[in-house]
Amino acid sequence: MLPLLLLTHISVCLAAPTVQCDPSKVKINGGSYTVIDEGSRVKYSCPEGKYPYPAFTRACQYDGTWTNEKYPAVCKDILCPAPVAFEGGSFYPKQANYKIGEVLTFECYDGFKMEGPENRTCQKNAKWSGKTTICQDNSGYCSDPGIPIGAIKTGTSYGIEKKVKYTCSQGLIMFGSKERECLESKHWSGSEPACRQWYTYDTPEEVADSFSSSMLQSIDTTNSQDREDRKVQILKYGLMNIFIVLDTSKSVEEKDFITAKESSKIFIQKVANYDIKPRYCIISFASNAINVVALRDENNKNDDDVMDKLTQFEYSSHEDKQGTNTGAALKSIYEQLIEQELWYKNRGDKESFMKTQNVILLMTDGNYNMGGDPRVIMTKIQDLLDIGKRKEDMREEFLDVYVFGLGSDINQPEINDLASKKANEVHVFHLEDVDKMKECFDQMIDESDVMDTCGLAKYYAVKKDEENIPEMYPWIANISITRSGQVQSCKGTILSPRFILTAAHCFELNEPVHTIGVQIYGPPRKDNKPELKAYKVENFYRHPDYIPESKKDKGIKRSFDHDVALLELKSKIEFTRTARPICIPCTVGTSQALKNPQATTCSTHENLLLSGEEVKAMFIADMEEAEVFIKNGIKRLGCLDAAKKAPDLKDVKNIEDAVTDQFLCTGGIEPQVELPTCKGDSGGPLIVQYKKRFIQVGIISWGTINHCEDGKRINQTEKYNRDFYQSIFKVWSWIKTILNMKNEGVEFLSN
Numbered sequence: 001m002l003p004l005l006l007l008t009h010i011s012v013c014l015a016a017p018t019v020q021c022d023p024s025k026v027k028i029n030g031g032s033y034t035v036i037d038e039g040s041r042v043k044y045s046c047p048e049g050k051y052p053y054p055a056f057t058r059a060c061q062y063d064g065t066w067t068n069e070k071y072p073a074v075c076k077d078i079l080c081p082a083p084v085a086f087e088g089g090s091f092y093p094k095q096a097n098y099k100i101g102e103v104l105t106f107e108c109y110d111g112f113k114m115e116g117p118e119n120r121t122c123q124k125n126a127k128w129s130g131k132t133t134i135c136q137d138n139s140g141y142c143s144d145p146g147i148p149i150g151a152i153k154t155g156t157s158y159g160i161e162k163k164v165k166y167t168c169s170q171g172l173i174m175f176g177s178k179e180r181e182c183l184e185s186k187h188w189s190g191s192e193p194a195c196r197q198w199y200t201y202d203t204p205e206e207v208a209d210s211f212s213s214s215m216l217q218s219i220d221t222t223n224s225q226d227r228e229d230r231k232v233q234i235l236k237y238g239l240m241n242i243f244i245v246l247d248t249s250k251s252v253e254e255k256d257f258i259t260a261k262e263s264s265k266i267f268i269q270k271v272a273n274y275d276i277k278p279r280y281c282i283i284s285f286a287s288n289a290i291n292v293v294a295l296r297d298e299n300n301k302n303d304d305d306v307m308d309k310l311t312q313f314e315y316s317s318h319e320d321k322q323g324t325n326t327g328a329a330l331k332s333i334y335e336q337l338i339e340q341e342l343w344y345k346n347r348g349d350k351e352s353f354m355k356t357q358n359v360i361l362l363m364t365d366g367n368y369n370m371g372g373d374p375r376v377i378m379t380k381i382q383d384l385l386d387i388g389k390r391k392e393d394m395r396e397e398f399l400d401v402y403v404f405g406l407g408s409d410i411n412q413p414e415i416n417d418l419a420s421k422k423a424n425e426v427h428v429f430h431l432e433d434v435d436k437m438k439e440c441f442d443q444m445i446d447e448s449d450v451m452d453t454c455g456l457a458k459y460y461a462v463k464k465d466e467e468n469i470p471e472m473y474p475w476i477a478n479i480s481i482t483r484s485g486q487v488q489s490c491k492g493t494i495l496s497p498r499f500i501l502t503a504a505h506c507f508e509l510n511e512p513v514h515t516i517g518v519q520i521y522g523p524p525r526k527d528n529k530p531e532l533k534a535y536k537v538e539n540f541y542r543h544p545d546y547i548p549e550s551k552k553d554k555g556i557k558r559s560f561d562h563d564v565a566l567l568e569l570k571s572k573i574e575f576t577r578t579a580r581p582i583c584i585p586c587t588v589g590t591s592q593a594l595k596n597p598q599a600t601t602c603s604t605h606e607n608l609l610l611s612g613e614e615v616k617a618m619f620i621a622d623m624e625e626a627e628v629f630i631k632n633g634i635k636r637l638g639c640l641d642a643a644k645k646a647p648d649l650k651d652v653k654n655i656e657d658a659v660t661d662q663f664l665c666t667g668g669i670e671p672q673v674e675l676p677t678c679k680g681d682s683g684g685p686l687i688v689q690y691k692k693r694f695i696q697v698g699i700i701s702w703g704t705i706n707h708c709e710d711g712k713r714i715n716q717t718e719k720y721n722r723d724f725y726q727s728i729f730k731v732w733s734w735i736k737t738i739l740n741m742k743n744e745g746v747e748f749l750s751n
Helices: 204-220 227-237 254-272 303-312 326-346 351-355 374-384 412-418 434-444 548-554 588-594 602-610 634-644 732-741
Strands: 004-007 032-036 041-045 050-053 057-059 073-077 089-092 103-108 113-115 119-121 134-136 151-154 163-168 173-175 179-181 194-196 240-247 279-285 289-293 357-364 399-406 428-431 476-483 486-494 499-502 516-521 532-542 565-569 614-621 624-631 663-666 685-690 693-703 723-727
Touching: 103 113, 163 173, 173 412, 204 399, 204 428, 204 434, 240 254, 240 326, 254 303, 254 357, 254 434, 279 303, 279 326, 289 303, 289 326, 326 351, 326 357, 326 374, 357 412, 374 399, 374 412, 399 412, 399 434, 412 428, 428 434, 476 499, 499 693, 499 732, 516 565, 565 732, 588 602, 588 693, 602 685, 602 693, 624 634, 624 685, 663 693
Parallel strands: 004 240, 004 357, 240 279, 240 357, 357 399, 399 428
Antiparallel strands: 032 041, 041 057, 050 073, 089 103, 103 119, 113 134, 151 163, 163 179, 173 194, 279 289, 476 486, 476 516, 486 499, 499 565, 516 532, 532 565, 614 624, 614 685, 624 663, 663 723, 685 693, 693 723
16 A cells, blocks of 8 residues: 655744743753744753753744743653553562663563563653563463553453553653454454654654654555556556645744655665556645646656655745645645545446545644644545445545654644554654655665565556666576586575575485576666676575485386575675565465465465465566466366376376375466466476565476476477476475575574
């Protein structure tokens, strides 16, 4: 679900006072202050580890007094909140509050199991390190949701449809959900609450990590299952909307406006890293709203054109800067969504609008002062998109609202109310200022948080050509084995920075590693032409149960059971758009790609990916995809019959000795003629596409008919043609053993 980006600086716009306030009354004990906004405001600064009390700023009022003037300004120690309650265990030391560096230690009573850290440390931004510590006894339908530090929980029954409510202890402000319900999925609705000091800030590192992670989850979600249909919709119509809304009112200084524009461009570049084509819309607002790029504009899917228009838009474009009309900006979004809905209906396509993914990203440093409460208009947007109306289908995946509070003068309850509340995701943040927002997006643009994510690719290319094909299939590795001056070719897939997955039959029993070469596409050259990069092999691993001669007594000249091998490279692969890891079953990465809370076991992965008698899949032949169908159940019987026709298996009494459950099967001419594999394809992947992720379920192993002549593929017309692939579900534990032994960083499931 990608973005509807709302960049806004909504604050009370105070004109310069007619009466000067006494500057001697704004001095701060232990810190310093700066006069800003033509003398109408002062901003306080304190040494590290302290914050200005009673506020970060003071404003000169029309009666000649400063806001909060009766409270002398002083720099106080930053303190982390204390636990109010802790169920199923105890904590120590018990104090009213905690200074930076102090540690809370938790322990659970007998019969309870600890989840989360045993020790949590008070940090410089008044937040505790780590996640909420919970003592679980698993006695409810849902697990204990826990009590965040500083929170009070009402409700101890965790049965289905039971609710718990949270409040914060005095002086603390809540971010997250005030109420959560135990769902049929055994998960709690909403997001975990957090109780924070009014001066607590999120660091750019925290924001970049949480926002980038959540945004990736959004990208993985779609209800459009058919790849060709989704390709047309995304490229031609746009199943994603990104709205960028910029505050250009008087309260925003020009330098901050420029920084906000640069942050927006960084965000657009970040989106481009995911190789998708959303529609963009840019809105600027002060007392009214201006469309810089409209949702209906022809070139609003071209990120370069969008950034050019954003660059050309000037701070001076708004003649009336007195107001901060956030409502007008949201109303413009609402009206453009209505127009988009009508556009689809007029073309006889009522469903595409409801499949369009939207995210709101709101950046604010204050409060609106005209145009009505933005929360009311946000509710209208939710109603239009049918979000949260029906319990049986909340449609929450089609709208994400991220809110960034910038600076001290913000309405924290308001920004929390506007933000989405989703389990295991953070949607509301509080940063010090606009500069920190840019720093956050700068860190998000780091390719390491995208390129090492398994199963991503630039799939939706308008035209497949030499330049973009490596980005469409970035997991493919070309393997060469040189023997007596002759070169044999195989394929493989990138599993991790140093490991390639391929077929064991490509290699002789004692293959010297110096005879094996691996080539992977590196970063494009300056002329954008892709270039293969050569890697040397450090170690070669073959599955111990791959024994070709093991079934000769059964008439099988060569057995392919456990046809899997791993190549360990001498140097690490640099992950780029042309070199990324593939997803394989039974890993945490694939569980995340499947977007299913229950996808925590291998069998669940297998049921999700291989259910049905015919499963749509593909293999990559000559850097072109070949669509095939995996035959299961009754359909698999045709594979057994076809295998009996293979010349090397005609004397086998029991064909299931050759076609064991180690293998997945494709081929034939029903329901369509399927392109056959060829010798050079051996070791390559059999891939199932799940939403926008690519998951390898098999390794090209052997076939009933040779469809290659002089190294070229010939057309398939033979109904008995079948291709067999080593199922990764049957060999994942061996792959896990090797990669874990080498500390390669791929996280596998336990079963």
